[in-house]
Amino acid sequence: MDLREKIRTARNVLGITQGELAKNSGISIQNIKKLETQVNTNPTNNTLQKLAIALKVDSDYFVSQVSPNQEKSVSQPKNSSQTLNQDDFYFIPKLNITASAGGGNELEGLECYESGQTLAIDKAFFKAIPSHNIKAIRVDGYSMIPLLFPDSWVIFEEGNEFKGDGLYIINYANQLMVKLLQLNPITNILEIISTNKDYKSYEVSLSESQELCLIRGKVLRSII
Numbered sequence: 001m002d003l004r005e006k007i008r009t010a011r012n013v014l015g016i017t018q019g020e021l022a023k024n025s026g027i028s029i030q031n032i033k034k035l036e037t038q039v040n041t042n043p044t045n046n047t048l049q050k051l052a053i054a055l056k057v058d059s060d061y062f063v064s065q066v067s068p069n070q071e072k073s074v075s076q077p078k079n080s081s082q083t084l085n086q087d088d089f090y091f092i093p094k095l096n097i098t099a100s101a102g103g104g105n106e107l108e109g110l111e112c113y114e115s116g117q118t119l120a121i122d123k124a125f126f127k128a129i130p131s132h133n134i135k136a137i138r139v140d141g142y143s144m145i146p147l148l149f150p151d152s153w154v155i156f157e158e159g160n161e162f163k164g165d166g167l168y169i170i171n172y173a174n175q176l177m178v179k180l181l182q183l184n185p186i187t188n189i190l191e192i193i194s195t196n197k198d199y200k201s202y203e204v205s206l207s208e209s210q211e212l213c214l215i216r217g218k219v220l221r222s223i224i
Contacts, residue, residue: 002037003149005042010055011036012223013089015122025054037151090130091118092155096105098140099154099169099178100116119153125221133158134220137169139178143199147180152224154178162190162206167219173211174200178219 011021018036022029027050032194034052048062055061056107094117119136139152147167148154154170165182172179172192181192183206192202192213204212 002039003041003062004039007032007051007055008036008153008223009120010057010061012125013120013122013125018224021051021054025050027051037149051178087203088123089120090123090126090134091120092134092136093117094119095135095137097137097176099137099176100141100143102138119155119223121155121221121223130155130220131157133217135217137178143194143196144178144180145196147195148178148222152222154219155221155223156219158217160215162215163218167217167222169216171214171216176216181215 006036011018016024019029021027022032025032027035027047031047033045035047050056052061134155134157135151136155139148139154140150142150154167154169161166162181162183166180168179168181170177170179170181170192180195182191182193183189184191188206189203190206190213192204194201202213
């Protein structure tokens with residue numbers, strides 16, 4: 001994991017938002033967002049120490065090399081009063097492809113491959129127990145700003161059915177995307193929406209949607 005992923009993972013394990021992390025660490029929300037989304041930010045040792053205290057991790061967590069198998073847990077300081085219990089978390093498989101929030105990523109097929117890594121998410125993050133068919137995929141592109149940003153993660157339940165308006169992972173014209181789907185009940189037209197108005201949105205009839213727009217799953221939660 002790089003620094004961005006380490007901060008996001010530790011924050012998600014604690015079940016806190018970026019705003020809460022900013023408040024607990026004394027680091028501005030703007031800098032927290034920058035640290036979680038941009039590469040080569042080169043934070044000072046003082047900043048890393050503040051993050052370690054707020055995230056309840058060892059001070060060397062941000063500089064140590066973490067293998068994929070170690071991503072399932074975040075190290076804790078020996079004197080921490082809060083102990084992480086793995087039973088309190090879901091470990092969601094990460095996919096080794098990205099869902100574009102731009103023009104789309106071309107696919108040779110419809111397969112989604114697991115990377116062997118997992119994303120640790122506090123069970124309290126979900127209103128109901130999710131199915132076993134949930135996956136995590138990283139967002140790439142700008143078409144869903146301000147709903148999603150580059151390097152956001154979305155957690156989705158695999159399936160090819162339209163289950164009401166919301167965010168979906170779709171394969172549109174053989175390109176994997178994350179888009180907002182809305183059904184017009186009068187015209188039976190499925191709108192494929194980019195929330196960033198600088199990018200295209202699309203429309204297909206619901207009867208043709210499985211030919212032109214293959215649904216891969218509905219997004220349950222997003223991690224920005």
